[in-house]
Amino acid sequence: MSTSRTGRVILGVNVLVLGYLPAAWQSRRLHPESFIDPAYWHRIGRLAERATLDAVFLADAPALGDPTYDANAGRFDPTVVWSHVAAATERVGLIATASTTLNDPFELAQRFLSLDHLSGGRAGWNIVTTRHGTAAANFGLPEIPERENRYARAAEFVDLVLALWDSARTGEEVHHRGEFFEFDGRLRVPPSRQGRPALLQAGGSAQGRALAGRRADAVFAAELTKEGAIRHYNEVKRHAVEAGRNPDSVKILPGLLVSLGSTEEEARRRSDELHDLGPASYSVQWLSQAIGYDVSKLDLDDRFPDEVLAAMLDPRHPGGSIGFRQSIHERIRKTNPTIREYLRETRYTGSGHGGFVGTPEQLVDHIEDWWRSGAVDGFNLQPDLLDDGLEVIADEVVPLLRKRGLFRHEYETDTLRGHLRAASA
Amino acid sequence: MGDTTTAAYLAIGLTGDHLAALAGDPLPAARLGTAGAAFAVAGIDRIDGSAPGEATLESTVAATFLAAHAPGTAFLAAAAPHRDHPYNLARRVASLDHLTRGRSGLILGVRDGYAPADGEGRRAWGGAGLPGGIVPGVETTRDAAIAIQKLWQSWPRDAIIADRESRIFARGDRIVHIDHEGIFTIAGPLTVPATVQGAPVLAWYADSADAVRAAGETADLVVLAPHEDIGAAVAALDAAAARRFSGDGRRALLFAEVAPPDGSRGADDLAERAASAAAHPGVDGVLLRPAPGGAPAVAAFVDEVVPRLAARGAVRRHDGGTLRARLNLPGPAPLLEGARPAFPAPEPQPPLAFAPSI
Numbered sequence: 001m002s003t004s005r006t007g008r009v010i011l012g013v014n015v016l017v018l019g020y021l022p023a024a025w026q027s028r029r030l031h032p033e034s035f036i037d038p039a040y041w042h043r044i045g046r047l048a049e050r051a052t053l054d055a056v057f058l059a060d061a062p063a064l065g066d067p068t069y070d071a072n073a074g075r076f077d078p079t080v081v082w083s084h085v086a087a088a089t090e091r092v093g094l095i096a097t098a099s100t101t102l103n104d105p106f107e108l109a110q111r112f113l114s115l116d117h118l119s120g121g122r123a124g125w126n127i128v129t130t131r132h133g134t135a136a137a138n139f140g141l142p143e144i145p146e147r148e149n150r151y152a153r154a155a156e157f158v159d160l161v162l163a164l165w166d167s168a169r170t171g172e173e174v175h176h177r178g179e180f181f182e183f184d185g186r187l188r189v190p191p192s193r194q195g196r197p198a199l200l201q202a203g204g205s206a207q208g209r210a211l212a213g214r215r216a217d218a219v220f221a222a223e224l225t226k227e228g229a230i231r232h233y234n235e236v237k238r239h240a241v242e243a244g245r246n247p248d249s250v251k252i253l254p255g256l257l258v259s260l261g262s263t264e265e266e267a268r269r270r271s272d273e274l275h276d277l278g279p280a281s282y283s284v285q286w287l288s289q290a291i292g293y294d295v296s297k298l299d300l301d302d303r304f305p306d307e308v309l310a311a312m313l314d315p316r317h318p319g320g321s322i323g324f325r326q327s328i329h330e331r332i333r334k335t336n337p338t339i340r341e342y343l344r345e346t347r348y349t350g351s352g353h354g355g356f357v358g359t360p361e362q363l364v365d366h367i368e369d370w371w372r373s374g375a376v377d378g379f380n381l382q383p384d385l386l387d388d389g390l391e392v393i394a395d396e397v398v399p400l401l402r403k404r405g406l407f408r409h410e411y412e413t414d415t416l417r418g419h420l421r422a423a424s425a
Numbered sequence: 426m427g428d429t430t431t432a433a434y435l436a437i438g439l440t441g442d443h444l445a446a447l448a449g450d451p452l453p454a455a456r457l458g459t460a461g462a463a464f465a466v467a468g469i470d471r472i473d474g475s476a477p478g479e480a481t482l483e484s485t486v487a488a489t490f491l492a493a494h495a496p497g498t499a500f501l502a503a504a505a506p507h508r509d510h511p512y513n514l515a516r517r518v519a520s521l522d523h524l525t526r527g528r529s530g531l532i533l534g535v536r537d538g539y540a541p542a543d544g545e546g547r548r549a550w551g552g553a554g555l556p557g558g559i560v561p562g563v564e565t566t567r568d569a570a571i572a573i574q575k576l577w578q579s580w581p582r583d584a585i586i587a588d589r590e591s592r593i594f595a596r597g598d599r600i601v602h603i604d605h606e607g608i609f610t611i612a613g614p615l616t617v618p619a620t621v622q623g624a625p626v627l628a629w630y631a632d633s634a635d636a637v638r639a640a641g642e643t644a645d646l647v648v649l650a651p652h653e654d655i656g657a658a659v660a661a662l663d664a665a666a667a668r669r670f671s672g673d674g675r676r677a678l679l680f681a682e683v684a685p686p687d688g689s690r691g692a693d694d695l696a697e698r699a700a701s702a703a704a705h706p707g708v709d710g711v712l713l714r715p716a717p718g719g720a721p722a723v724a725a726f727v728d729e730v731v732p733r734l735a736a737r738g739a740v741r742r743h744d745g746g747t748l749r750a751r752l753n754l755p756g757p758a759p760l761l762e763g764a765r766p767a768f769p770a771p772e773p774q775p776p777l778a779f780a781p782s783i
Contacts, residue, residue, distance in 0.1 A: 023783075025594050032585055038523070064767065067597060077485075079517070083487075084489050110483045111483040114487060115483075118482065137612035138612055188441070189445075189482060277777070278592075
């Protein structure tokens with residue numbers, strides 16, 4: 001482990017509406033309509049800024065998941081809710097996910113540069129290609145195009161969006177002729193304080209990492225083991241160098257599911273309780289969806305069959321994000337658990353995204369270890385319950401990081417890209 | 426509706442340069458609330474057929490940001506189903522309406538003046554899988570208006586029960602697909618529940634007889650371009666009431682836009698013409714634009730034009746509250762009776778062996 005690393009940790013919060021577990025709505029601190037309450041979103045923005053976080057982040061797909069047991073299914077458009085939060089905050093970065101498959105590049109470029117302008121240069125676009133078939137049905141498509149096609153479109157889409165953002169600055173028309181788009185025109189949105197929105201990339205497929213190395217300011221990664229994280233970290237940085245970029249110009253920020261308590265036991269109790277309050281089938285369904293295999297058909301006391309493990313890594317096999325599948329595969333290979341053991345263990349260690357259950361001090365140890373090991377540039381924290389989880393991050397986790405010299409005491413930069421760049425100074 | 430009161434509603438049309446200036450310096454935006462306007466349109470020049478101005482912002486994000494700084498002002502976001510898909514548009518405006526506690530709506534046009542012109546081989550809607558593209562026009566806007574209003578009703582607000590005992594958050598079986606099949610094909614449901622005013626207000630900026638007719642059949646409110654004949658529009662909207670797609674038999678509210686003064690004639694001339702349009706039988710409101718010139722022009726409008734309108738008794742102040750309440754508009758007629766449930770009925774979860782501490 002390298003102890004000589006300079007700079008500081010980057011910290012964001014992935015606002016999975018009320019918190020990443022489906023039972024979050026049952027918190028006594030919330031009311032039935034918190035998820036659509038302007039005051040709730042105002043509070044989240046203010047808390048993130050109190051913690052001097054680099055950014056708040058919203059995942060997205062333009063389709064409704066089943067909200068029967070989970071209020072987090074209800075989702076505002078991320079650019080609109082961040083425009084609301086922009087009015088209540090001054091420094092925190094505002095990262096919105098949007099699909100290159102289910103948007104028009106001109107409209108998206110215009111909307112994100114508008115958010116960037118009105119927030120004073122704090123906007124980021126998390127580029128996704130969307131893989132949910134239910135979203136396709138909202139756009140007149142029989143199904144979502146397959147991965148290769150989506151990424152080919154995404155690459156051209158991103159190039160066109162960047163050209164349009166340039167056109168807003170230079171006033172010169174874009175003339176684009178490509179496989180997916182033909183376009184003549186320019187954007188008439190005032191450029192923002194950071195010039196253009198920061199770009200983030202969240203997919204863990206080979207194409208996704210290549211796109212990230214070429215274009216992204218940061219990667220929202222999914223890592224369950226430090227070894228896997230170091231390998232992927234180096235892979236993206238290598239893509240950046242091959243594209244003629246400084247490896248520091250792309251930051252690696254894996255998601256980290258967190259349940260915090262004043263003792264490790266209290267944290268585990270909180271996590272257990274939140275799992276037990278959720279629908280009984282939550283973990284089995286989540287895993288089935290992620291790996292594209294109905295786990296409820298298996299005996300939970302058996303180990304994962306070889307063909308299920310092999311299919312997990314095959315990009316042609318249907319299922320969730322390749323990045324999630326790789327991280328799940330890596331974790332199973334490491335300890336070869338039964339399915340029941342895996343589901344129990346991942347309550348505390350995460351599935352897809354890494355998980356952490358413990359005290360603020362232990363979380364800071366974990367962040368420092370991964371950061372000094374060169375596995376990450378920071379984390380996108382995903383509290384089990386955001387309303388009080390974000391308070392603990394602001395009042396306990398961040399002060400501990402500051403004490404160790406790993407985080408700034410106050411904002412020193414104004415824009416999202418400014419925050420990201422200053423971290424490696 | 427317009428002939429039951431003597432004074433008309435006031436609406437303010439903000440153009441791209443106003444939006445860009447107010448977003449950079451939002452304090453003057455709060456002054457909009459003192460004008461007593463029923464609503465402001467964010468980005469009216471986007472949909473009025475004019476050439477694009479030097480600067481603008483996307484309407485839904487601009488309206489959301491300005492509404493947070495101007496808590497007394499209701500906003501209609503201006504857009505066209507041109508490079509913007511109805512599902513995305515419905516979702517952003519519903520989000521805006523929630524975040525403003527029911528003070529919002531959408532005003533549609535047929536084309537987005539800031540989007541590049543379409544021609545041979547150019548796609549209007551550039552989402553994946555539609556190589557032929559969708560051609561902007563009155564029929565496309567009409568279809569989008571219908572699909573959007575269905576989406577706004579696809580998740581009834583009272584489907585949220587948030588029952589900690591059974592640990593059921595929502596009656597998923599009361600949320601429905603819209604299964605819209607028109608120029609656009611949209612399954613739904615929307616990602617957010619219905620808003621506090623039932624649904625955002627749906628308006629249409631009409632600058633042709635065809636548009637007035639289609640708007641009368643589909644919209645809550647029509648803003649009539651200044652060059653259009655008011656008498657003909659009143660007659661067309663009256664006739665359209667019986668052909669409403671919702672079957673509610675209502676006549677759409679009519680707001681007449683009053684052209685800005687040309688050159689030397691100033692605020693008095695504008696106020697005079699606004700008062701005359703407001704007094705026209707069948708007119709429910711007038712829409713006026715501040716002069717070009719960013720935030721100072723908005724302030725000058727509030728300080729100079731609005732008092733002159735008030736002095737003539739031409740406009741009435743609203744009583745606040747949701748946009749529908751301000752306009753005396755009822756909630757939307759139900760559009761999705763008998764629609765296909767989107768999710769299975771909930772099953773109560775097994776009883777807990779512990780008392781929750783969260």
